[in-house]
Amino acid sequence: DQQVKQNSPSLSVQEGRISILNCDYTNSMFDYFLWYKKYPAEGPTFLISISSIKDKNEDGRFTVFLNKSAKHLSLHIVPSQPGDSAVYFCAATRVNTGNQFYFGTGTSLTVIP
Amino acid sequence: DVKVTQSSRYLVKRTGEKVFLECVQDMDHENMFWYRQDPGLGLRLIYFSYDVKMKEKGDIPEGYSVSREKKERFSLILESASTNQTSMYLCASSSGGSSYNEQFFGPGTRLTVL
Numbered sequence: 442d443q444q445v446k447q448n449s450p451s452l453s454v455q456e457g458r459i460s461i462l463n464c465d466y467t468n469s470m471f472d473y474f475l476w477y478k479k480y481p482a483e484g485p486t487f488l489i490s491i492s493s494i495k496d497k498n499e500d501g502r503f504t505v506f507l508n509k510s511a512k513h514l515s516l517h518i519v520p521s522q523p524g525d526s527a528v529y530f531c532a533a534t535r536v537n538t539g540n541q542f543y544f545g546t547g548t549s550l551t552v553i554p
Numbered sequence: 555d556v557k558v559t560q561s562s563r564y565l566v567k568r569t570g571e572k573v574f575l576e577c578v579q580d581m582d583h584e585n586m587f588w589y590r591q592d593p594g595l596g597l598r599l600i601y602f603s604y605d606v607k608m609k610e611k612g613d614i615p616e617g618y619s620v621s622r623e624k625k626e627r628f629s630l631i632l633e634s635a636s637t638n639q640t641s642m643y644l645c646a647s648s649s650g651g652s653s654y655n656e657q658f659f660g661p662g663t664r665l666t667v668l
Contacts, residue, residue: 443596450594473654484558484644484659485597492654530596536653539604540585541612546596 447545464531558660577645584650586628
């Protein structure tokens with residue numbers, strides 16, 4: 442049973458515009474969320490995270506928003522750049538799970554120059 | 555810089571063969587993980603390990619086994635490869651002590667079973 446879902450398999454955005462990637466989860470015990478980015482033929486790399494005690498975390502062009510009541514998080518990329526074209530995975534975890542992450546299905550982002 | 559390496563980038567095997575996928579990390583991490591990535595299914599956890607000689611089943615352990623004889627090395631074993639095990643296999647590691655530590659991934663092994 443998929444506890445973390447990304448309902449948009451793909452997204453295309455013009456360079457310079459905002460990219461919004463969405464993620465939903467079902468387990469209300471999750472208290473920490475991460476976004477990973479994956480280029481073809483490479484392993485995923487960590488991008489940004491957020492604790493459930495916050496509703497926003499920002500790092501440069503990347504901002505993650507968390508809506509606990511809706512069990513929803515989103516990643517905003519502003520402005521989008523062609524180098525951002527990749528597959529983005531959201532992941533969730535909770536305390537005392539021994540660092541076990543639950544990953545979403547991924548969204549393939551294409552930024553059009 | 556954390557480095558996670560996987561023994562092969564591409565592997566082609568025949569149905570019924572025994573397959574070994576090796577993963578090595580150089581940061582003295584306690585935790586190591588094996589995932590497979592399939593289109594539309596994302597990353598699914600096969601097995602993980604918190605320490606040498608320890609292993610825990612993930613979400614999809616059937617058809618796989620693992621071995622961790624040394625801290626830096628975590629092997630995934632397909633006892634008798636089948637075509638439905640054709641996939642991208644990703645190894646990851648992380649330091650212990652917290653559920654929230656970042657996992658560092660290797661480049662992946664693309665396995666094709668014919």
